[in-house]
Amino acid sequence: MKIAVLSGKGGTGKTLLSVNLAAVSPESLYIDCDVEEPNGHLFFKPQDIKTEKVNVKIPQVDQELCNGCRVCVDFCRFNALVYVIDKLIVFNEICHSCGGCRLLCRKKAISEIDKEIGVVQSGKSENVRVLTGILKPGEPSGVPIIKKLLQDEGQENEDVFIDCPPGSACVVMESIKDADYCILVAEPTIFGVHNLDMVYELVRIFHIPYGVVLNKCLEEEENPAEDYCLKNNIPILGKIPFDIELGRLNSNGEIVARKQAKYRELFQNLLNKVKKEVQHETASNT
Template identity: 45%
Template structure:
C-alpha cells in the first residue's frame, strides 16, 4: 500500500503528520518527495548510506555541423533554444530534457550532455528504508528527482509513506500518482480552504480516495463544513498548541507522548478501513 500525505499549501503540518505515522508502523518505507525543502530527516533521523546525482540530458550544439536552420528552436515548446545569425543560444534552466531537438536536427548537430538537478539520498531509519531528494538551489524542475525517488520504491514492501510537495502542480501530481490513499493536511483559514479545494479536485481527477487532517483545528469550522459538503472524512483534528510547536521546533515526534500515540494509531486504523 502507498499512502501519500499532501497539502494544497505549505506550512500546514504535512511532514509532521507523515513522520508521526511512519514512526508508529512496525515496518515502512518513507519517501520524502518534497525535494525543494526536505525535512522529514529531522524527525526520523535516518542513517544515510548512499547518495547519487540526478540529471537530465540537455543539448550541446556542434557549431561545425550547424547550419542555423532553426528547426531545433522551432521544435522546443519551452523556448530553451534561440537561433541567431551568430549561433545557437541555449537557456539551460528552461530545458526539460525531452531530446526532441536532437531528433529534428537534419545535420546531426545536436548532441547531449548531462545537467545535474540534485541528488537522491538513501538510508535507514528506525522502521525501515528512508529516501529523500534534494533539488539544487535555483533549479526550477523538481519532477525528475521525484520520479527517481519513486522508481526506487520497493513494490514488495508494505506500506510506503510518501511526503508529497505542497501545492497541486506537477511535483505534487507526480508524487501522489499510483497512491492507494492520500491524506490531505490543511488548516482552517481562507487560504487553507481554497488550496484544499484545489487538492481535492486534483485527487478526484486522479480517482484516488482521500481523507483530511485539520491542523490548528480550534481556529474555526470552515474546513469541517467544506468536508461535510464534499463527503470527505475528517480523520484527525490537531489543536493550535504551543506544546506541539515546541516539540516540532526540537525535531521531536508527537507520538512519543501517549495521548498523541493513541490519536495517530486511531488515524492509521481509519485509513486502513477506507482503503
C-alpha cells in the same frame, strides 16, 4: 499500501503527519518528495546515508554540423534555444530536457550531455527507511528527482508514505499519480479551505481515493475546513489538536509519536483509520 500526503499550501502539517504515520507503522518507507525544501530528514535523522546523483539530459551543439535551419529553435516551447548570427546557443537553465531538438535535427548537430540537478539520499531511522530528494537551487523542475525517488516502491511489508510538495502543480501530480490513497491536510481557516479545495479538485481528476486530516483544531471553535468537508461529503479521517506541547516538540525536530504515548496513540488511530479506508476502497474497486 502507498499513501500520499498533500495540501494546497505549505505549513499545514504534511510533514508532521507523514513523519508520524511512518513512525507508528511497524515497517515503513518515508519518501520526501518536497525536493525544493525537504525537511522530513530533520525529524528522522537517518543513519547510513547513501547519496545518488540525479542527472537530466541537455542538448550540446556541434556548430560545425549545424546549418542554421532553426527547426529546433521553433520547436522548443520553452525557448531554450536561440540562433545568433551563425551560432546555436542553448540556455541550459531553461531547457526542460524533452530531447525534441535532438530528435528533430536533420544534420545530427545536437547530442545530449548529462547535467546534475540534485541528489537522492537514503538512510534508516529505526523502523523507517527514509528517502529524501534534494533539488539544486535554480533548477526549473524537481520532477526528474521525484521520478527517481518513486522508483523505490517499498518492500512487501512496508507501508509507504509520500510527503508531497505544497500546492497542486506538476511536482505534486508526479508525487501522487501512483498512490493508492491521498490524505489532504487542512487548516481551520478560510484560507485553508481555499487550499483544500485545490487539492480536492486534483485528487478527483486523478481518481485516487482520499480523506482529510484536520490539523490545528481548537475545541469549540469554528472550523471552516470541517464545514467544507461535511458539505462536500469528504471523509474526515481525524483531527490533530492545536496543541502547544505538540507544536514545541515538532519545532525542535522531534517525532512526537516517538516522544509521548498520547501522540503515539493519536497517530496510531489515524493510521488504523487510513488502513481501513484503503482496504475499503480497494475492496469496492474490485
